Amino acid sequence: VGWGVQAEMEIADTMRRDQVRRSVLIFMLFFVPALAMAGKMVTVKVQKSTVFHEPNFFSRSVVSVEYGDQLEMLEELKDWVHVAFRGQRGWIHKSSLTSSKFNLGTVFVGTSSPSATHDEVAIAGKGFTPEVESGYRQSHREMNYALVDEIESYRLENDSLRDFIRQGGLKIGEAQR
C-alpha cells in the first residue's frame, strides 16, 4: 500500500510539473510575442487610410489616418494589424503601413535632420516630391495633369461599393480577413 501511495504521489508530482511546463509554454507561445509586439510603432505610408472596428474593409470606421501618422502595433491577424492611435483602437490593413522609428513631421517641415536611413517613409521627404513634380509640370505644360487630378478626385462611397459587390454576387474581401 505504502509503495502504491508513494507511486501515486510521484505521479501527481510529475503531473504538476507537466502542468507548470505547459503553462510556461503557453505563456511563451502566446503572451511573450504579444508583449514584444506591444509598443512597436508603425507608420502610415499612404496618403490616407482607415482604422476599422474589425479587420474588414466594410466594418465601421474608427479613425482616419494620414501619411506619416505613427500607430502603436498591438497584434497581427493575417493581412491586418490591430493598432492604437490617439486613444482609439482598431484594425488597419498592412499594405498601408511601414515600420519606422522616425517622426515624419521633422522630415517634411525640416525642423531637424533625420539620420541617414533606408527606412521607406523617412527617406520619402527627399527624392521625387511634389516640388519635383511642380518643376516638371512647369516645363512640360503639354502633360495633362488637370485630367489626372480629376481622375484622382473620383471617389467611391463605401456603401455603394458594398451594394455593388452584394448585388453582383461577389465577395466582400473575405480573403483579407
Add this chain to the structure above:
Amino acid sequence: MKARILILLLPVLVGCATATEVATTVGVGTGVITSGQKQAIDQTATKAERAVRPITDREEYYIGRGVAARILSQYRFYNDSETIWYVSHIGNTLAINSPRPYTYGGYHFAVLDTDEINAFACPGGIIFITRGMLKLVHNEDELAAVLAHEIGHVVQKHGLKAINKARWTEVVTTLGTEAARAYTGAQLDSLISLFEGTIDDVFQTLVVRGYGRGDEHEADKVGIGCLQASGYDPAEFHHLLVSLKAAQKGGAGGFLSTHPNITDRIEKVSMGLKSAGESPAPPERIARFKRSASSW
C-alpha cells in the same frame, strides 16, 4: 596568425556599420589592402548601398501621375460618368481582394476614348482601359479579368522595373547624404530632368514596348487570384485571351503590339484554372453589364 589578427580586430568589427566595412577592416588588418584602398572601397560601397534603396510608395505615386499625364496628353479621355462608375466599382472590388489594397494615392480607373484595344497600369494605381477593349469583352467577368491583370502589374510594381537603374542611382546620388531642408537650384534641376527620364522609361514600356513575358505571366497569376477572391469566374480570363488572340489575327494593334505572347499566356492561364469552379453570374451582374455596354 590571421586568426589572431581577426580576434584582435573583433572589437573594431563590432563597431562597423556595414558588411563592406567589416570586410575592408579585415583586409587592412591582414595586409591584403592598404588603408587608402579601404577608404576608397568604403566610399564606393556607401554610394552603392544608398543607390539600392527602393523607390518609396510616395515616389511611385508621383511617377505614376507623370506617366498618366503623358498618356492623357496622347489619348482622349472618355468622360462618361456611368462607364466610369461601373469600371471603378469592378476595379475597386478587385483591388480590395488583391495582395495590395492600398497604394499611396489609391486605385483609380479611367477610360480612354479610342478604338485601340488596350489597357495600361501606371505605377501606384491609375489604370486606363480603352473603349476598344470595352467593346471586345463579352461580360463583366471578362472586363474584370482585364482590370485584374492590370492590378497585377501594380501589385508587382512592374512599371518601376522599367526605370533605368543608372538613372535611379543618379537620383539617389543627387540627393546626397545630407538631409537638406530644401533642394539647391542645381539639385532640383537635376531631379526634374531625372524625373522626366524616369517617366519616359515607364511610358516606353507601358505604351510602346510592353512588359516582358515574365511580368505578363506574373500579372496574370495575381489577376487570377484577385478574380477568385472577388467571386468572379477566372475561366473568363481564358475567354478574354482567346478573344484578344482572335482580334490579333484580325490585325488590331494597341494591346496586341505590347502583349505579343498571347498563345503562351493562354496555355499558362489554362493550367492555373484547373481547380477553379465558380457559380454562374447572377442576373444582376449580367443586367448591369448590358446596361453599361449599351453606351460603349
